Amino acid sequence: MFKLLSNENMKIYRRLRTWILLGIILLATVLVAVVIRTHEQENPNWKQTLIAQNADLQQSLQHDQQLPPESRQHMQSTIQMNQYYIDHNLNPTRMTGWKFATTAESLSALLIAFIVVVAGDIVASEFSTGTIKMLLTQTATRTQILLSKYVAALLHALFMTAAMLVFSLLCGWIVFGMAGAGEPQFFTDGQGHMHQMPVAGYLFMHYGFLFIEVIFTATIAFMVSAIFRSSTLAITLSVLAFFVGNTLVAALSRYSWVKYILFANTDLSRYVEGGPPVAGMTLGFSIIMLIIYFVVMNLLAWYIFTKRDVALT
Amino acid sequence: MPQQAAVQIRHLTKAIGKKTIVDDLSFDIPEGEVFGFLGPNGAGKTTTIRMMVGLITKTRGKVFVYGTDVDKDFRAAMNRVGAIVENPELYKFLTGYQNLKHFARMSTGVGEERIREVVKLVGLEQRIHDKVKTYSLGMRQRLGLAQALLRKPDVLILDEPTNGLDPAGIRELRDHLRTLAKRDGVAVIVSSHLLSEMELMCDRVAIIQSGKLVDVRTIRNGLGADEDTEQTTEIQVDDGEAAVAVIRADHAGVSAQLQESAVVVSVTRDKVPEIVRSLVVAGIKIYAVNSVNKSLEDTFLEITGGGSIGV
Numbered sequence: 001m002f003k004l005l006s007n008e009n010m011k012i013y014r015r016l017r018t019w020i021l022l023g024i025i026l027l028a029t030v031l032v033a034v035v036i037r038t039h040e041q042e043n044p045n046w047k048q049t050l051i052a053q054n055a056d057l058q059q060s061l062q063h064d065q066q067l068p069p070e071s072r073q074h075m076q077s078t079i080q081m082n083q084y085y086i087d088h089n090l091n092p093t094r095m096t097g098w099k100f101a102t103t104a105e106s107l108s109a110l111l112i113a114f115i116v117v118v119a120g121d122i123v124a125s126e127f128s129t130g131t132i133k134m135l136l137t138q139t140a141t142r143t144q145i146l147l148s149k150y151v152a153a154l155l156h157a158l159f160m161t162a163a164m165l166v167f168s169l170l171c172g173w174i175v176f177g178m179a180g181a182g183e184p185q186f187f188t189d190g191q192g193h194m195h196q197m198p199v200a201g202y203l204f205m206h207y208g209f210l211f212i213e214v215i216f217t218a219t220i221a222f223m224v225s226a227i228f229r230s231s232t233l234a235i236t237l238s239v240l241a242f243f244v245g246n247t248l249v250a251a252l253s254r255y256s257w258v259k260y261i262l263f264a265n266t267d268l269s270r271y272v273e274g275g276p277p278v279a280g281m282t283l284g285f286s287i288i289m290l291i292i293y294f295v296v297m298n299l300l301a302w303y304i305f306t307k308r309d310v311a312l313t
Numbered sequence: 314m315p316q317q318a319a320v321q322i323r324h325l326t327k328a329i330g331k332k333t334i335v336d337d338l339s340f341d342i343p344e345g346e347v348f349g350f351l352g353p354n355g356a357g358k359t360t361t362i363r364m365m366v367g368l369i370t371k372t373r374g375k376v377f378v379y380g381t382d383v384d385k386d387f388r389a390a391m392n393r394v395g396a397i398v399e400n401p402e403l404y405k406f407l408t409g410y411q412n413l414k415h416f417a418r419m420s421t422g423v424g425e426e427r428i429r430e431v432v433k434l435v436g437l438e439q440r441i442h443d444k445v446k447t448y449s450l451g452m453r454q455r456l457g458l459a460q461a462l463l464r465k466p467d468v469l470i471l472d473e474p475t476n477g478l479d480p481a482g483i484r485e486l487r488d489h490l491r492t493l494a495k496r497d498g499v500a501v502i503v504s505s506h507l508l509s510e511m512e513l514m515c516d517r518v519a520i521i522q523s524g525k526l527v528d529v530r531t532i533r534n535g536l537g538a539d540e541d542t543e544q545t546t547e548i549q550v551d552d553g554e555a556a557v558a559v560i561r562a563d564h565a566g567v568s569a570q571l572q573e574s575a576v577v578v579s580v581t582r583d584k585v586p587e588i589v590r591s592l593v594v595a596g597i598k599i600y601a602v603n604s605v606n607k608s609l610e611d612t613f614l615e616i617t618g619g620g621s622i623g624v
Contacts, residue, residue, distance in 0.1 A: 003418040010415065015406050130402030134460065137366045137396040138419035139388045309369035 004144055008152035012118060021114040022160065025107065026167050032104050033171040036095060043093050050082040050092075070192055077194035081186045084196075096180030097172030098199045104168035105203075108210050111164050112217050113239050119153040120221035120234030123305070127229040132310055142306040150222055150298070157218045158211065165207050190275025209269035216266045216290070217242050219297050226301040253277045265289040318377075319344040319468050319500035320365070325374035327360050327524075334360050336524040338374070342502060344467065347494045349515035350504035351613065357524035358504040359399065362472045365502075366396045378468055392421065395466035399473060401457020405446040409437060409456050412445060413463065420464045431459040435489075451482040458489065469493065469501045475510055487514050508613050520613060546585055548576045548592070549601040556597050563591040 012018055043049060057075045060067070067075075085092050123146070126132040135145060185202040188194050197205075217238055225234035245263030252258045259265070259278040265286040270276050276286070318341040327335040335357040342348045350358040363369045365376050367387055376383045378390040403412045413432070417423040432441050435455040445453065454474070461469060469490070475483045491514070493499040505511050511518050512532055520527040550556045553571045560569040560578060564587070569578045578588060585602070592599055 007415050007418050010407070010411065011404065014411065129405070130400070131404060133368060133398040134402060134416065134457075135419075136368055137391065137394070137398065138416060139391045139421065139464075140419050141387060307370075310363070311369070 001144060001148065004140055004148035005151055008122070008148050009155070012122070012152060012156055018118065018156070021117065022163055025111060025114065025160070025164055028107050028110060029104050029164070029167045029171050032107065033100060033175045036100065036103070037175050040095055041093075042091070046091050046093055047086060047089075050086055054079050054082050054086075073192045074188070077186075077188060077192070080194060081196075084184065084186075090183060095176045096183065096199070097169065097174075097176045097178050098181050098183070098203060099185075100172030100176050101165070101168040102185070102199065102203050102206065104164075104171070105206055105210065107164065107168075108213075109243075111160060111210075112214060112242055115157045115160050115214055115218050116221040116238045116242075117235055118156050119218040120225045120238060121231040122149045122153050122222065123225040124229050124231035124234055127310075128231065136310060143302065146226065146302055146305050150301075153218055153222050154215060157214050161207065161211050161214055165203075187273040189273060190271070205272070206269060209267065212268055212290070213266045216262065216293070219294065220262075223297045223301040226305045249277050256280070259285070260289065262289070262293050265293075318342065319346075319379060320502065321375075321377040321380075322361075322365070323375045323377070325361065325364060325376065326372045327357070327364060327369065328372045334524050335364070338521075338524075338526050340519060340526065340529060342468075342500050344500045345494050345498040346517060347490055347501040347503065347515045349511040349518040350502070350521055351508065351511050351518045352504075352506060352521035354506055356506075356521045358506075358521060359472055360524075361521070362396075362398060362470055362502070362504055366394065366398065366470060367391070368398065392464060393467040394470060395461030395464060395468070396470040397457045397461050397472065397474065398470075400476060401453055401460065403445045403453060403456055403460070406444065408444050409441040409448070409452075409459075412456060413441075413459060416460045417463055423463050427463060427465075431462045434462065435459045450477045451479065454478060454482060454486065458486070462493075467499060469499050471501070471503045473505060474503055475505065475507070483510065490514060543579045543581055545605050546578050546580065546588075547572075547601075547603045547605050548578065548589070548599060549574060549603075550576055550592065551598040551600070555595070556592055559591055559595040559597065560588055564588060 057079050061072065061075055084090075126135055136142060181200040182198045184196040185199040186194055186196045187202075220241055221234050221238035224237050225231065228234065242263070245261065246267075249258055249261055249264045256278060259276075259281050264277050264281070268283065268286060271283045271286070276282075320342040322341070323339050325335055325338040326333065338361060350361065352358050360369065364371050364374075365383065367383055371384070378393050381390040381393075383390040403409075404415065407415065410428070410432075413428045417428055432438055435458050437452065437455050437459065440448065440452060445456065448456065454477075461471070471490075474486055474490075478486065490501050490503070494501050494516075503511075503514060505514075515532055517529060517531050519529045548556065553574060553576055556576045557569045557571050560567060560576065564580075564584070567578055567580055567584070567588070569576055571577075580588065589599065589602060
């Protein structure tokens with residue numbers, strides 16, 4: 001089994017494509033850093049600005065009785081946050097290496113698209129090149145071959161995600177400096193309460209949630225690849241599912257059945273920040289949905305891959 | 314010499330929908346024999362081979378490799394089998410050596426030593442560390458064969474092995490296969506739709522038409538031919554009528570007939586030199602002596618000439 005895995009790894013990392021995709025991610029990260037650096041405008045009077053803003057907010061809170069409670073809460077949170085900056089003499093407009101890394105996480109769409117290219121190709125390419133005949137007439141069973149490919153695809157996804165984290169931290173440190181890991185990051189939860197945590201912790205937490213999304217998108221690509229044996233279909237379908245799925249969930253969030261869609265559940269970070277896409281969803285519900293989807297997708301891929309004939313080419 | 318059956322095929326059947334592509338094939342292939350599947354395109358040769366190596370499921374029937382059921386214990390059975398189904402498709406972005414390493418990792422007990430051995434055997438030492446995309450078709454065929462030989466298989470299965478090879482490549486492959494069968498006792502199974510190729514390569518041929526086994530014939534062309542049975546020999550001479558007369562006079566009981574410019578005799582192998590000698594003594598000029606297997610060709614043409622392809 002370990003030998004099969006090293007075979008699959010060899011076939012991924014001996015290909016130029018894998019390294020080109022990684023290079024593009026590095027390039028994109030550098031580009032974001034350069035753009036932010038050149039457009040960065042530190043406000044030297046930031047403290048005055050924050051004090052003025054807080055005064056404004058206080059006034060609105062006292063005089064405007066028509067304000068809905070959510071806005072009221074949001075404004076109070078903002079005052080708290082501004083006060084923290086003022087008290088601790090922290091310039092919120094100053095970019096740090098750590099803050100940059102959290103900003104650069106928005107490149108995750110690119111990352112997911114690239115991971116899908118490899119995951120969607122890993123089974124299908126064996127069919128399109130005909131090497132599947134050589135692969136299946138060795139002594140390994142089809143289950144072992146499929147499993148080694150799945151594990152290799154997930155390892156590649158982990159490698160790419162970790163590479164993006166390292167790249168964005170390195171870029172951030174080089175361009176904006178290494179200091180500021182302990183600076184607070186403010187965010188509001190689903191109920192509108194303001195929370196804070198050190199920016200380094202916030203970054204790693206987000207990458208943890210990102211990796212869950214990555215695993216599921218890669219699994220969709222892998223399943224389509226194993227069932228339809230076409231890389232094009234696998235890559236298009238899963239990238240489409242990822243983008244359209246997320247948009248669809250957002251657009252249809254007033255219907256409660258939307259919560260059963262995979263993409264309503266893949267981004268677990270929403271239970272920490274921003275709230276779930278459909279009201280009434282819980283973390284436990286999402287985890288159960290994810291497990292069900294995971295098992296069903298892998299069973300489908302396994303059943304069809306092991307049972308179907310390798311037809312005449 | 315009693316030979317053990319390396320491969321046993323029993324009632325092998327493949328049906329897709331209402332169409333039966335392979336219909337109740339049963340035969341044995343002993344070790345040390347080069348066995349051919351001969352049939353027109355679409356007769357079910359490739360389907361049979363794909364069922365033997367587990368690429369497609371069997372509707373009915375069984376395949377045994379040295380007594381092991383391929384479906385029951387795929388790993389044990391395949392451990393004794395090396396196969397190339399259709400063209401050898403290899404990873405073009407890897408080198409030849411990396412390809413072999415890849416397949417060696419999928420087998421038990423195949424180390425670097427064995428990889429070097431098969432590379433030498435197929436004569437690819439010079440180019441083994443080049444990427445496969447730079448290889449010619451002949452070199453890919455050699456690499457494919459090297460892959461199939463990695464596990465020192467007792468059974469070698471090759472589907473249309475001569476497809477796309479030039480005459481020199483075909484000859485080389487033929488010599489390889491015959492050596493493997495005779496020297497190492499490997500049972501070699503090849504498929505082809507070309508009669509001439511099969512006659513040169515195989516000891517026995519199964520003729521398949523529309524998924525059915527039409528005939529299994531032993532080919533008598535010198536190597537491995539049966540010493541006691543008569544075979545048709547064609548002798549090209551300058552004076553056919555004189556030659557027929559000489560043969561009839563010197564060798565009673567031998568049927569000699571004149572066909573165009575050649576004399577056709579039916580004799581056992583050891584009789585051929587005697588006939589040639591008496592012709593020479595009689596002053597007849599001999600231009601060529603050919604062994605032909607009319608019966609096989611006739612059978613094959615009967616099948617393929619009808620124009621019904623795998624219906």
